[in-house]
Amino acid sequence: MRRNGFVALLAGIVLLSGLSLAVGEQKEPTSEEYYELMKVFVDTFQQIDRNYVKDVDRKQLVEAAVQGMLEKLDPYSDYISPKDLQKFTESVESEFGGVGIHVHFDEEQRNIEVMSTLPGAPAAQAGIKSGDRITEIEGKPVREFTSKQEIDTAITLLRGEPGKEVKVTIKHLAGDVTETLTLKRAIIKTDTVLGESRKPDGTWNYWLDETKKIAYLRLTNFAGRSGEEMQEILQQLKKEGMKGLILDLRFNPGGKLEAAVDIADLFLDSGLIVSTEGRNALPQKFAAKKFGTFGGFPMAVLINHYSASASEIVSAALQDHKRAVVIGERSWGKGSVQTVINMEVEGAKAALKLTTAAYHRPSGKNIHRFPESKETDEWGVMPNDGYVIPFSPAEYLAYHRYRTQRDAIRPREPLIADFVDSQLAKARDSIEKELTKPETATAVPPAPEDDKKDEKKPEAKPSDKSTTSLPVFSVPRDQAA
Structure with missing residues (x-):
């Protein structure tokens, strides 16, 4: 490794050490404290470099130290190395x-x-x-x-x-x-807003029931242009007479905060969408604007345990403003915002994804699930009363297979005839009941009497209550090239 590159890496370590200490402590460390901390690191590095039983890659050693510091902060802060940066950027921007x-x-x-x-x-x-x-x-x-x-x-x-x-x-x-x-x-x-099934030409069908004009939009992640995508599709659906909408955020791990605000703003004409606050970040409040709002029709939002971050911002905002009924399972519980900080290692671009703020839903209720949080604590987004519809492990697997078949232009095997997506069925039932009322309202419908038993159903829980990493379960789609 060239000396200049090594010095740059050490400089990055100094900066990160200060960040990690600052996050964990209220007082600002003095320059003497920085020196003492860095002396421990440098001494350890030199001992390993000189005396370890075999040669070590200095760059890998320093990157491991960076990753080790970030692991002490939270599960969402991360170091993106030069070799992983392009893939990370592509996934964020789609x-x-x-x-x-x-x-x-x-x-x-x-x-x-x-x-x-x-x-x-x-x-x-x-x-x-x-x-x-x-x-x-x-x-x-x-x-x-x-x-x-x-x-x-x-x-x-x-x-x-x-x-x-x-x-x-x-x-x-x-x-x-x-x-x-x-x-x-x-x-x-790549498209981030998908429909219920594909048409023969490979484009998406956004109607769940074209006769009753109930639309269905499935958002895979919140990329930079997701808001623009959804707006274009909604404009077309509105021209075709859309009367109700189901927004499916199941298995959506999140993405850009700006995209979440843009999408929530499409359905709200006023009021707070989300607010953020950090130790060294100015508090921000994002409010809805009346211009460009799509209203006048009932909405249902589908979430499950794998709906996280930006998915929780949107579902919480629509729920708090009574714009939509939220159906499914309790969401993941990620109420933190990460900032991507550009870095450079030996002339190659890298990045630091660092948690810099927390976000709050309009009602002020807590979203974030901390490591010590219990199932009885307040975190995540809960479906509306009477609309908790948990999936069993067998239902998750059946959904996984069914969705894969529905997304294919030519399924390899016949569709699962006996599979019923009970969460989607509940959302459709909710929309249909609203449409049969004399005057369709956009407010959340009350829990149906015959569904009161849903409130007593056990909530689907993660296999490990203490886990805080992002969900790994996802519905595979054809890969894009």
């Missing part, structure tokens, strides 16, 4: 350099099947359609990709710098014709 296709690996034929193409993207412009097969990428046969890593290898080869070319061999579904195409990568923006 955009990358690619050719504009959703794909999955067909184990039987050992090739990559194109599930859908993005209109106007390089793949679509080249004539690639749903059902086509990718047999080679950059001259490398898919059949020879490392076992169990085929889809990851394909995604890595297909993605890249916008403007750069990638060569693919395609076996077309129509006519059984094979050809090699050269595609020029472009900026690809």
